[in-house]
Amino acid sequence: MAHDYHGRAMPPLISLRSLSKRYSSVTALEDLTLDLEPGIIGLVGSNGAGKSTLLKILLGLVAPTAGSAQVLGRDVVREGPEIRQFVGYMPEHDALPPDSSATDFVAHLAQVSGLPATAARERTAEVLRHVGLYEERYRLMGGYSTGMRQRVKLAQALVHDPSLLLLDEPTNGLDPSGREEMLDLVRRTGREFGIAVVVASHLLGEIERVCDFLVAIEGGRLLRADSLESFTRRTGVLAVEVEDGRDAFAAALVQAGLQVRTDGHLVLIGLTDDRPYDLVRDAAADLGLPLVRMEQRRHSLEDLFRDEAVAG
Amino acid sequence: MTGPNRAETPAAKPQSAESAGLAGAPASTDAPVNASSAASAGSIYDLGYRRYDGVRLGRRHAVRALYAYSLRGTFGIGRSGRAKIAPFGLAFIALLPALVSAGISALASQAGGGPALQSPIRYATYLAFSATILILFCAAQAPELVGRDQRYSVLPLYFSRALRRSDYALAKLGALWTALALVFVAPEALIFAGRVLAARDVPAAFTENLADVPAILAITAIVALVMGGLSLAIASFTPRRAYATTTIIAGFVVPAIVASIVAELSGGTIATIAVLLDPSDLLDGANGWLFGQNPGNPVLTAANLPGAVYVPVLGVYVLATVAATIRRYLRITA
Numbered sequence: 001m002a003h004d005y006h007g008r009a010m011p012p013l014i015s016l017r018s019l020s021k022r023y024s025s026v027t028a029l030e031d032l033t034l035d036l037e038p039g040i041i042g043l044v045g046s047n048g049a050g051k052s053t054l055l056k057i058l059l060g061l062v063a064p065t066a067g068s069a070q071v072l073g074r075d076v077v078r079e080g081p082e083i084r085q086f087v088g089y090m091p092e093h094d095a096l097p098p099d100s101s102a103t104d105f106v107a108h109l110a111q112v113s114g115l116p117a118t119a120a121r122e123r124t125a126e127v128l129r130h131v132g133l134y135e136e137r138y139r140l141m142g143g144y145s146t147g148m149r150q151r152v153k154l155a156q157a158l159v160h161d162p163s164l165l166l167l168d169e170p171t172n173g174l175d176p177s178g179r180e181e182m183l184d185l186v187r188r189t190g191r192e193f194g195i196a197v198v199v200a201s202h203l204l205g206e207i208e209r210v211c212d213f214l215v216a217i218e219g220g221r222l223l224r225a226d227s228l229e230s231f232t233r234r235t236g237v238l239a240v241e242v243e244d245g246r247d248a249f250a251a252a253l254v255q256a257g258l259q260v261r262t263d264g265h266l267v268l269i270g271l272t273d274d275r276p277y278d279l280v281r282d283a284a285a286d287l288g289l290p291l292v293r294m295e296q297r298r299h300s301l302e303d304l305f306r307d308e309a310v311a312g
Numbered sequence: 313m314t315g316p317n318r319a320e321t322p323a324a325k326p327q328s329a330e331s332a333g334l335a336g337a338p339a340s341t342d343a344p345v346n347a348s349s350a351a352s353a354g355s356i357y358d359l360g361y362r363r364y365d366g367v368r369l370g371r372r373h374a375v376r377a378l379y380a381y382s383l384r385g386t387f388g389i390g391r392s393g394r395a396k397i398a399p400f401g402l403a404f405i406a407l408l409p410a411l412v413s414a415g416i417s418a419l420a421s422q423a424g425g426g427p428a429l430q431s432p433i434r435y436a437t438y439l440a441f442s443a444t445i446l447i448l449f450c451a452a453q454a455p456e457l458v459g460r461d462q463r464y465s466v467l468p469l470y471f472s473r474a475l476r477r478s479d480y481a482l483a484k485l486g487a488l489w490t491a492l493a494l495v496f497v498a499p500e501a502l503i504f505a506g507r508v509l510a511a512r513d514v515p516a517a518f519t520e521n522l523a524d525v526p527a528i529l530a531i532t533a534i535v536a537l538v539m540g541g542l543s544l545a546i547a548s549f550t551p552r553r554a555y556a557t558t559t560i561i562a563g564f565v566v567p568a569i570v571a572s573i574v575a576e577l578s579g580g581t582i583a584t585i586a587v588l589l590d591p592s593d594l595l596d597g598a599n600g601w602l603f604g605q606n607p608g609n610p611v612l613t614a615a616n617l618p619g620a621v622y623v624p625v626l627g628v629y630v631l632a633t634v635a636a637t638i639r640r641y642l643r644i645t646a
Contacts, residue, residue, distance in 0.1 A: 059472045061646055081371045081474045089472035097464045099391055111377035112473045114368040123364060130361050140392070156469060161364035193361045 011073030013038045013164060013196050014058060018067035021053050021220075028053040030220040031067070036198075038164075040190035042211035042228070043200040050220040051200035052092060055166045058198075059089055072163060085114045088157030092168040092200075095153060098142025102133060102152045105141065106159050113160035120159070127155045131185060147178040154185060158195075165189060165197045171206060179206065186210050238269040238276055241293040242284065252283040271296065374474040375483050382487035386453050398452040403495045406445040409433050410499035414506025421510040435500055435524050436603035439531065442496055443592065446535065447564045449495055450488070450543035455556035458484050458544060462551035467646040481548070481641040485634060488544050492536035500528045527602040534598055538591050538626050539564075541633030548640045568592040575614035587615035588625055598622035 014036040021029040029050045043051050056062040058071050060080030069076045074083050097105065103124055110120035128137045131151040136144070141152060150170065157165055170186060171179040187210045190197040201207045207214070214231050216223040224231075242249050242265075250267050253260045256279045259270035269276050284291050381390075387403075388395030413433035433441070461467050470480055504521055511517030542563055547556040567590035574586040587593045593611050600607035601619035 061468065061471050081374070081476060084472055085368050085370065085474045087472070089468070091465070091468045091472075093465055095465045095469050097460055097466055099395070099460075104390055108377065108381050109469060109473065111381075112374045112470060112475065114370050114373055114474045115364070116367065116369060116373070117377075119364065119366050126362060158361070160368070160473075189361070193363070 011070065012036060013072065014198070015070040016067070017069070019054075019057065019064050019069050020066040021050075021057060021062065022065045027220050029057070029064075029217075032217075032222050033067075034215065034222060034225055036213070036215070036225075038194075038196035039213050040187070040197045040199065040211040042207035042214045043198055043217070044204055044207055044214060045202065045217040045223075047202050049202075049217050051202075051217065052168055053220075054217070055089070055168055055198065055200055058166060059084060059087060085160070086163045088160065088162035088165045088195075090153045090157040090165070090167045090170055092172055094149060096141045096144075096149055099140055101139060102128060102137040102141055102144075102148075102155070106152065106156050109156045110159040115160055123159050123161070124155075127159045128152070130158070131155045132181070146173045147175070147181075150174060150178070150182060151185075154182070158189065162195060165195050167197065167199045169201055170199060171201070171203070183210050236271045237297045238271045238280070239293070239295050239297055240267045240269065240280055240291065241265050242267065242289045243292055245287055245289045248287055249283055249289055252287060253279060256283065265292075368474075371474050371476070371479065375479045378470070378475065378480065378483040379486045382457055382484055383490050386457055386487055386491040395456070399449065399491070402445050402449045402452065403498065406442045406449075406495055407499045407502060409441050410438070410502040410506070414502055414510070417506050417510045421512070433503065435503060435528055436599065436605050438500055438503070439535065439595065439599045442499065443535075443595070446492060446496060446539055447561060449492065450539050450564075451557045451560040453491065454488055454540075454543035454547040454560060455550075455553040457488055458548045459551050459553050459556055462644075463553075467644065471646045477641045477644075478638045481638045482634075484548075485540060485544050485637060488540040489536045492540050493532050496535050497528070497532045500532070504528075524603070531599050531602050534623065534626055535595060537630045538595060538633075541630045541637070542591060545633040545636040545640070548637050564592055571615075572611050575611040579614045583611070583614045584617060587611060587617065591626075591629060594622050594626050594629070598626055 012035040014034070016032045016034045019029055019032040020027070032054070043054065045051050053062060057064050057069055058076060060076045060083060063077055071083050072086055076083060106128060107120045107124040110123055111117060115123060128134075128151075131154050133148060133151055133155070136148060141149065144152070150173070154167075154170065157167070167186065171182050174182055183206060186197060186199060189195050190210070197211075199207060199211060208228060208231075212228050213226070214228055215225045240249075246262060246265065246267060250260050250262050253267065253269060253276075258276055258279060261268045269280070280291075280294065283289075384390050387399045388397070410433060461470070467480075471477060475483075504525075507521050508514060508517045543560045546559045546563055550556050550559075567586075571583070571586040571590040571593050575583040587597075590611075593609065593615075596607045596609050597612050597617065597619065600609075600612075601622055
């Protein structure tokens, strides 16, 4: 348990006890018990794994069927409005009325979070600037691009300066550069401003770049909750791309005693020491294959989830 | 970080307001996302995130804010010009007979006409003029008030804030009630002003007309509660504006038609039941009872209810619509 600077014991940021949520025929969450401390927490799992349901329970939007959940030391069922004054939520889907301007709408939502009118307007201007909306903020949101709308959604989640930010698939619908910018905003929000963040995503590749703690759920059950470091502590992977002859190449490497897996054009080789580099060179030379690309990768989470086998 | 009462903010302490103001122009030319990457350097151009250490006013403030925003929205204020046409147009039409009446009594008093010239437009008869317009107002604005938030999935943004689902429903109801009360009471106030100011003896006319004010306020409240309650209960069930509008109009018109047919054909107990289910006739009855006049409505005559019944029945009616609206929001997926 963490302590504040008076030495008092502080409740965990989020505390789940045997939390379950069942809809009539579907079990969305099954017996989750977990304590989370502030930081950037990635909530990963495939679509339908129960990520959105968990976020909604933390907000008090959805009541758990069994078990309990506490956020910032308060019970989500009984103290919803009190918790939500200090929590920001960015929903997965589009949630903005097209006939309002970003400024008007975000300032209004700031007041609904409990901020006085003047503070709401000031914070709105700051937060919209912070997410990168300038002159556009006076225009009606109906004319915004997806990227701009995602920014407004992030801004409305930040406008009341929450202690905890819950983001549901924040890069949804964004192009690659938009994704980068959104991830950078998330990273800075967590690191520089000291706001605890929970990012739900099915894109492991993205989430592992911003978070420092990971919670993996699948089919409503907790797979694993650990620091990112311990998730990826294993050794790396060498990815090699060859033209044609991929299978022969892989077979040659297996014969040489390496752990090999193929993925599209790529041959992925478990990397425990420097030996595979020479073997790759030799195998390519023996088979007369042109090497297109060779890169060392950190063991990506996606590999961990898909196939535990590569490096060991 | 501590819990909700967090006081310390490890990073990005608030900067002075001036530095934020100074920095406005240059930053807008920067790449937006990197505008404050210099946060740690403490540059005055940094527009980075600032913590908020001010007060948080909680749930009551949240509800009030939603109410005020919704009330303005009911009249299209803060929206495009087009959004103002229906509410202000209808409010003006509701005002028109009173305007004409006040104008005529002003002319009449100039021409030396006395109270003998009794206008047909009186406090007690105004409901007959404005009821249709109020129904149209409800049909146009209630879907706007609640359907919009469902149509564009805005509800999660509200329900994730410092209010409860029932608070949302009540704030929206309050906004529509207030709007309807304003639209209904404005012409009554105009009649009042016309009668008092056009009179030879203004103080005497004021005292005389003051006697009607309690009834005016009572019927204003009742009309607003009943019409607003029914319209919002209907509108809250669909994100589709066209459905909501049609159903609201039907919700007022169909029971009235049924009641008049039943009264015509049978009378007696069946007519009484039909009237008890018809908000328009009930409002007419309550209006007559409050002003101490016979509504002269053949359907009410057929039903033959005691005058004191109308208001309590309407009270039950309002409670039912409020309960339906709240229940809808407790169950809606968000």
